[in-house]
Amino acid sequence: MAADDDIAFEPPYLFPDYRATVLRAPSQRLVRLPDEWFEKSAGPVFGRIPIRAADSDLTRQHAGEPLGERIVVGGQVLDSDGRPVPGAIVEVWQANSAGRYIDPADDHPAPIDPNFTGAGRCLTDEQGRYRFVTVKPGAYPWKNHLNAWRPAHIHFSVFGATIGSRLVTQMYFPGDPLLAMDPILQSIPDQRGRDLLIASFDIDSTVPIWALGYRWDIVLRGRNAVPRSDAE
Amino acid sequence: MNKPTPSQTVGPFFGFALPFEHDYEASAGRNSVRVEGTLTDGQGEPVPDGLIEIWSDDEFARCRTDEEGGFRFVIARPKGNSSGGEAPHLEVAVFARGLLRHLQTRMYFPDDDRSNAADPVLEAVEASRRGTLIAERDGAVLRFDIRLQGERETVFFAI
Numbered sequence A: 001m002a003a004d005d006d007i008a009f010e011p012p013y014l015f016p017d018y019r020a021t022v023l024r025a026p027s028q029r030l031v032r033l034p035d036e037w038f039e040k041s042a043g044p045v046f047g048r049i050p051i052r053a054a055d056s057d058l059t060r061q062h063a064g065e066p067l068g069e070r071i072v073v074g075g076q077v078l079d080s081d082g083r084p085v086p087g088a089i090v091e092v093w094q095a096n097s098a099g100r101y102i103d104p105a106d107d108h109p110a111p112i113d114p115n116f117t118g119a120g121r122c123l124t125d126e127q128g129r130y131r132f133v134t135v136k137p138g139a140y141p142w143k144n145h146l147n148a149w150r151p152a153h154i155h156f157s158v159f160g161a162t163i164g165s166r167l168v169t170q171m172y173f174p175g176d177p178l179l180a181m182d183p184i185l186q187s188i189p190d191q192r193g194r195d196l197l198i199a200s201f202d203i204d205s206t207v208p209i210w211a212l213g214y215r216w217d218i219v220l221r222g223r224n225a226v227p228r229s230d231a232e
Numbered sequence B: 001m002n003k004p005t006p007s008q009t010v011g012p013f014f015g016f017a018l019p020f021e022h023d024y025e026a027s028a029g030r031n032s033v034r035v036e037g038t039l040t041d042g043q044g045e046p047v048p049d050g051l052i053e054i055w056s057d058d059e060f061a062r063c064r065t066d067e068e069g070g071f072r073f074v075i076a077r078p079k080g081n082s083s084g085g086e087a088p089h090l091e092v093a094v095f096a097r098g099l100l101r102h103l104q105t106r107m108y109f110p111d112d113d114r115s116n117a118a119d120p121v122l123e124a125v126e127a128s129r130r131g132t133l134i135a136e137r138d139g140a141v142l143r144f145d146i147r148l149q150g151e152r153e154t155v156f157f158a159i
Helices: A003-008 A033-037 A191-195 B113-117 B127-133
Strands: A070-079 A090-092 A119-123 A130-137 A139-144 A148-150 A153-159 A167-172 A212-214 A219-221 B033-039 B051-054 B061-065 B070-078 B089-096 B103-108 B135-137 B139-141
Touching: A119 A130, A148 B033, A153 A219, A167 A219, A191 B127, B033 B051, B033 B089, B051 B070, B103 B127
Parallel strands: A070 A212, A070 A219, B033 B139
Antiparallel strands: A070 A130, A090 A119, A090 A153, A139 A148, A153 A167, B033 B070, B051 B061, B051 B089, B089 B103, B135 B139
């Protein structure tokens, strides 16, 4: 397996175009763990993080419905050996349709939506499928560089069967002109890697007269993708 | 083989979404330990927008860092029966704005000198850096600071 190829699909720790990496990326060489580490069970997390059925619909957490374009985001969680991952924990969070997070640390002068928090959780079903109902998040400015804007995105946190498959990432929307200018997405060296983070518009999961559908499959590292002891 | 989905930063705004009730207190048992530490950057400044996740043998805990970069855990002390002759330790993952991928480290226990000395993972680390993986006893608390970069940089693992 070509280690260089794998690296090109993952962002580096240090990527100066994304300024916050400069003082936070480790400068020393990373140390190799024994191969068995990558098989270590993530078991204790299951049942610890509370997940209710209602947590997968972000449009029904308040008295009224949030403003914005209602969407359904779904897909399958697979491992890199091609097997579905049932019972995976999927956590999502996002800005509202105006590009504002409910988080008190967000000072972007766009309106808060009293009917939208923007956080959800679910477990994947027996086929590894997940599904959230939400509204399309807005783009928002940030201070990384002059006139910097994050493309619309939904944050994902996924727990699969092993600690080694832990994934935190972001899902983007197709056709967004901001994608090409976003240092966080562009930190992934290979275009094919960046493309893995962009959902597809999906007419099949679009619900007539109700919500647009987006499909985004998530691949967690399986046995065949574990870094090898002999790869340096 | 399908390529794994690439990682992206947790960003600064996860605080309303990822924490949950009692997230940092995994254990109330007699065998639990209290761990406290600070997450700092390459200039020694606190990282107030970090998230730490810890696995013991049978327990998981999560803690968002506070304004001073501080985090804390109450979690069962691992029994130390892991394969490969490894000494008891906690698996620690670090997420933050500015970390495009999370970082993985370990916390070993300060009173396990003999098993720590025989631990193959500690042995693979340069002796001068090994101490960054071992907590310090501070009364009833185990102190485990995580330094992302620079002086006494914590040892992180390739994941």
